Amino acid sequence: MNEPVDYLQINLLGAAEQQRRLEKVRAGMRRDSIEHALVSSNANLYYLTGRVFRGYIYINVATGSTPLYFLRAPLHLRGEGVNTIGRPADIVPLLAETTCGAAGNVALELEGLSYANAMRLARVFGLEAPAADISPALRAARAVKTDAEIDMIRRSGLKQVLVYQRIPHCYQEGMSDIELQIEIERASRLEGCLGIFRCAGGEMEIYMGNVLTGANADTPSPYDFAMGGEGMSPSLPVGANGTIIKPGAPVMVDMNGNYTGYMTDMTRCYCVGTPGEEARRANALSADICRALAAMMIPGTEAKTLYAKAEEMVRLAGMNAWFMGHRSHAGFVGHGVGIEINELPVISPRSRDILAKGNVIAIEPKFVIPGTGAVGIENTYVVGDNGGVLLTDAPEQIAQLD
Amino acid sequence: MNEPVDYLQINLLGAAEQQRRLEKVRAGMRRDSIEHALVSSNANLYYLTGRVFRGYIYINVATGSTPLYFLRAPLHLRGEGVNTIGRPADIVPLLAETTCGAAGNVALELEGLSYANAMRLARVFGLEAPAADISPALRAARAVKTDAEIDMIRRSGLKQVLVYQRIPHCYQEGMSDIELQIEIERASRLEGCLGIFRCAGGEMEIYMGNVLTGANADTPSPYDFAMGGEGMSPSLPVGANGTIIKPGAPVMVDMNGNYTGYMTDMTRCYCVGTPGEEARRANALSADICRALAAMMIPGTEAKTLYAKAEEMVRLAGMNAWFMGHRSHAGFVGHGVGIEINELPVISPRSRDILAKGNVIAIEPKFVIPGTGAVGIENTYVVGDNGGVLLTDAPEQIAQLD
Numbered sequence: 001m002n003e004p005v006d007y008l009q010i011n012l013l014g015a016a017e018q019q020r021r022l023e024k025v026r027a028g029m030r031r032d033s034i035e036h037a038l039v040s041s042n043a044n045l046y047y048l049t050g051r052v053f054r055g056y057i058y059i060n061v062a063t064g065s066t067p068l069y070f071l072r073a074p075l076h077l078r079g080e081g082v083n084t085i086g087r088p089a090d091i092v093p094l095l096a097e098t099t100c101g102a103a104g105n106v107a108l109e110l111e112g113l114s115y116a117n118a119m120r121l122a123r124v125f126g127l128e129a130p131a132a133d134i135s136p137a138l139r140a141a142r143a144v145k146t147d148a149e150i151d152m153i154r155r156s157g158l159k160q161v162l163v164y165q166r167i168p169h170c171y172q173e174g175m176s177d178i179e180l181q182i183e184i185e186r187a188s189r190l191e192g193c194l195g196i197f198r199c200a201g202g203e204m205e206i207y208m209g210n211v212l213t214g215a216n217a218d219t220p221s222p223y224d225f226a227m228g229g230e231g232m233s234p235s236l237p238v239g240a241n242g243t244i245i246k247p248g249a250p251v252m253v254d255m256n257g258n259y260t261g262y263m264t265d266m267t268r269c270y271c272v273g274t275p276g277e278e279a280r281r282a283n284a285l286s287a288d289i290c291r292a293l294a295a296m297m298i299p300g301t302e303a304k305t306l307y308a309k310a311e312e313m314v315r316l317a318g319m320n321a322w323f324m325g326h327r328s329h330a331g332f333v334g335h336g337v338g339i340e341i342n343e344l345p346v347i348s349p350r351s352r353d354i355l356a357k358g359n360v361i362a363i364e365p366k367f368v369i370p371g372t373g374a375v376g377i378e379n380t381y382v383v384g385d386n387g388g389v390l391l392t393d394a395p396e397q398i399a400q401l402d
Numbered sequence: 403m404n405e406p407v408d409y410l411q412i413n414l415l416g417a418a419e420q421q422r423r424l425e426k427v428r429a430g431m432r433r434d435s436i437e438h439a440l441v442s443s444n445a446n447l448y449y450l451t452g453r454v455f456r457g458y459i460y461i462n463v464a465t466g467s468t469p470l471y472f473l474r475a476p477l478h479l480r481g482e483g484v485n486t487i488g489r490p491a492d493i494v495p496l497l498a499e500t501t502c503g504a505a506g507n508v509a510l511e512l513e514g515l516s517y518a519n520a521m522r523l524a525r526v527f528g529l530e531a532p533a534a535d536i537s538p539a540l541r542a543a544r545a546v547k548t549d550a551e552i553d554m555i556r557r558s559g560l561k562q563v564l565v566y567q568r569i570p571h572c573y574q575e576g577m578s579d580i581e582l583q584i585e586i587e588r589a590s591r592l593e594g595c596l597g598i599f600r601c602a603g604g605e606m607e608i609y610m611g612n613v614l615t616g617a618n619a620d621t622p623s624p625y626d627f628a629m630g631g632e633g634m635s636p637s638l639p640v641g642a643n644g645t646i647i648k649p650g651a652p653v654m655v656d657m658n659g660n661y662t663g664y665m666t667d668m669t670r671c672y673c674v675g676t677p678g679e680e681a682r683r684a685n686a687l688s689a690d691i692c693r694a695l696a697a698m699m700i701p702g703t704e705a706k707t708l709y710a711k712a713e714e715m716v717r718l719a720g721m722n723a724w725f726m727g728h729r730s731h732a733g734f735v736g737h738g739v740g741i742e743i744n745e746l747p748v749i750s751p752r753s754r755d756i757l758a759k760g761n762v763i764a765i766e767p768k769f770v771i772p773g774t775g776a777v778g779i780e781n782t783y784v785v786g787d788n789g790g791v792l793l794t795d796a797p798e799q800i801a802q803l804d
Contacts (some may be wrong), residue, residue, distance in 0.1 A: 053639075054605070113517055235663025263638070
């Protein structure tokens, strides 16, 4: 902890933390019969080294083996295993020197690399097609956070809570949803929010998050986020659309919590004046569901039982029609979060995920009530031995904006 | 122009404009012997329909044929050719009904789809691997903008110029680079900037742009942008790093110009007090290079000759060592821009691109001067019959911040 950090070391995690993460990846590699792999997506480079660089990291399934780095840009980084390459083909002779030499069956990130790039890389190794996919092993490893990762997420949560406390000060009478959002963006950025919102898969796009009020909440979005919104342009059809914030209408704020490269995900509702009875009831139910699901976050629990519990509570309250949308319904009530916003486990009816200690899960039971708008909260929890531990600890009732 | 827009029509472009774009894509399909294709990336959906939706657009090489749409989410969109599907496999029987039935050799976006997704989609059509790549045809079509697209880019340019005029008002004494950037972000957003910064390929990540001052400009970044910077976190190592803005030190501002789904790219330099002689000389040279390259933007010109011209001007001025970086040099001086920041043509020494009327090109001759920092401007031009027409028309000298 007290060693000075050498920022030019390729591995910013320290040897022990990196091996901890690699051992988890290796468990997946053994399960998938993968001997070795080449990783190059920014999210996974960050996971394995604590930094984004331009190049590749080579990992071997052998326990304790040291990764190799192939840097494509002269970044002046150093450390054991660092090589500089001009093009991907340079990896092959370098690998042959340092390892067994049989690089042919190397696994690639087939969920992250484009088809064209995966084929180019496979051909470099003399293959007609990629030999195996390292993505599932990485995805599974990243679902179970180490203590160091949980610490990063906890730090993001503390910052996000600070910013959310300032939201009423961001409001001025007559503002639209987007105007309020812009002030929250500024407050977030001044608190250290990195702004970038990493989503795995390339289909989901969002800028800094979502502020929804009024009927706009009921506009379906093409993206697989819990809530929709028309957005400000058909080129980015999600979120705020310029609706003026009206007295009595809830304003749902779900903004970017990426302060450390790891994010928390948090939603709270606000209102000018007093929200209606229905909105308050839905918001209280949302908070109750969060609490109930957090209590169920015991290692070994099936993720789908959390969804079932949420659905049951909603049914008993008679709010099914509004749950996770109204004109269009999201198919989940929670999701893993970390470097990206859509990590494992998924809390959905057909999820096959089993909760494990160290999962970090955002729970977002939200309602879209016709005539009222979007209501509900979202919290991020880390799964511990005795249930979920809250990382976004802030008042949950609908807060007054004015 | 005066028809009311039906926002639930899948095609927001109008039939004529869509056919205009499709004809350009078809030229590439014929060149690549592609009969038909399925397109699903957000950038290309936006190009072909004027909106992002969740699903696929099917296009046939036959001139004037109508595209088919396969929507994966119930977005309540309508129009000729709209189908709703539950999963990709549902496309096959629907295609068989409406077209020749021989869907087997359908081309996919192999530069955009992940390997895993491309293989899943290929299998849906009974293929062992994707039959062909529609990405080059789309990339080539998108490089030559239609008048409607140029109008969108022009509108972004007008907004971006307005925001840049306000930058001196964003500055307060003692600010750091990131603090100034946050105020510019806010000013941009209030002017209608959509925030999202689309880059093709998945390797490049940036939030809202880049503000560089002092020695930070000389920190290499792993991303393929013209300028580097350490950034605020090793998870996003580019741009501002918290350097305090000092009197006499240039501040280079290169912020997001996406106001319409289409972007301009624009850079200007600012300074507290008076910049040094060297900085002023480099900035004036940058503006001269922009002007010289714009004059060369005649349809039929080889893109690489523009790079050669820039290099020659830099050499004659004795500024080679600082051109496009100092410790690390970017390998280009300009690039196409539109829906994404890295479109064709590329203005680099080995580019094989030939300029065409309707290309929209950002030219960014920039210098990193040791002891001074980053200096230079960037303008966006549309290639016309008589040379490049400026879309980011604003004063080019180093502007005073205070």
